[in-house]
Amino acid sequence: xxxxxxxxxxxxxxxxxxxxxxxxxxxxxxxxxxxxxxxxxxxxxxxxxxxxxxxxxxxxxxxxxxxxxxxxxxxxxxxxxxxxxxxxxxxxxxxxxxxxxxxxxxxxxxxxxxxxxxxxxxxxxxxxxxxxxxxxxxxxxxxxxxxxxxxxxxxxxxxxxxxxxxxxxxxxxxxxxxxxxxxxxxxxxxxxxxxxxxxxxxxxxxxxxxxxxxxxxxxxx
Numbered sequence: 001x002x003x004x005x006x007x008x009x010x011x012x013x014x015x016x017x018x019x020x021x022x023x024x025x026x027x028x029x030x031x032x033x034x035x036x037x038x039x040x041x042x043x044x045x046x047x048x049x050x051x052x053x054x055x056x057x058x059x060x061x062x063x064x065x066x067x068x069x070x071x072x073x074x075x076x077x078x079x080x081x082x083x084x085x086x087x088x089x090x091x092x093x094x095x096x097x098x099x100x101x102x103x104x105x106x107x108x109x110x111x112x113x114x115x116x117x118x119x120x121x122x123x124x125x126x127x128x129x130x131x132x133x134x135x136x137x138x139x140x141x142x143x144x145x146x147x148x149x150x151x152x153x154x155x156x157x158x159x160x161x162x163x164x165x166x167x168x169x170x171x172x173x174x175x176x177x178x179x180x181x182x183x184x185x186x187x188x189x190x191x192x193x194x195x196x197x198x199x200x201x202x203x204x205x206x207x208x209x210x211x212x213x214x215x216x217x218x219x220x221x
Contacts, residue, residue, distance in 0.1 A: 081116050089204060138172075147202070174214070
């Protein structure tokens with residue numbers, strides 16, 4: 001039986017844009033910087049960043065932590081940890097206002113993913129745009145651990161499927177904007193695409209690649 005998966009309708013277009021962003025990431029150098037003296041330049045962000053992240057993905061949600069260091073101008077390098085809670089493709093979630101509890105139907109799997117990514121953020125337009133409103137590109141790579149605890153009676157024989165576990169290597173690329181709040185707060189909003197290919201099924205499928213919208217709140221110090 002062919003494995004089921006939730007298709008993002010613009011997946012091909014997103015992958016094409018990712019390739020374009022990768023090229024720009026490595027070749028872009030602001031020409032406008034040549035028109036300013038060192039005294040006139042807006043300082044790049046020289047502070048470390050630590051914070052929390054939340055994302056809505058094609059197949060669920062994620063929560064995470066991250067930290068970054070400004071090792072060279074316009075770049076932050078760091079680490080990020082995220083935990084993903086994924087839903088089935090036919091799963092529907094409801095909230096019972098009478099009893100005050102959520103419940104779902106067509107739920108057959110309980111899939112969780114955990115990653116630890118090494119990340120790099122490339123911030124643009126250091127001279128032209130204020131540090132409080134700065135577009136950026138981001139890339140990350142690292143290991144991912146997946147697990148699935150199926151619901152009872154989820155196969156045709158009426159018996160519970162076995163629990164599923166697996167490791168894989170993942171990468172993601174994104175683009176977004178940093179919004180400065182006062183001098184030591186930062187809010188980031190970005191869209192990004194993750195590639196997460198397992199060799200065996202974890203839940204409904206082995207390929208958990210996904211597009212997500214992510215928001216991060218950081219403290220700069």
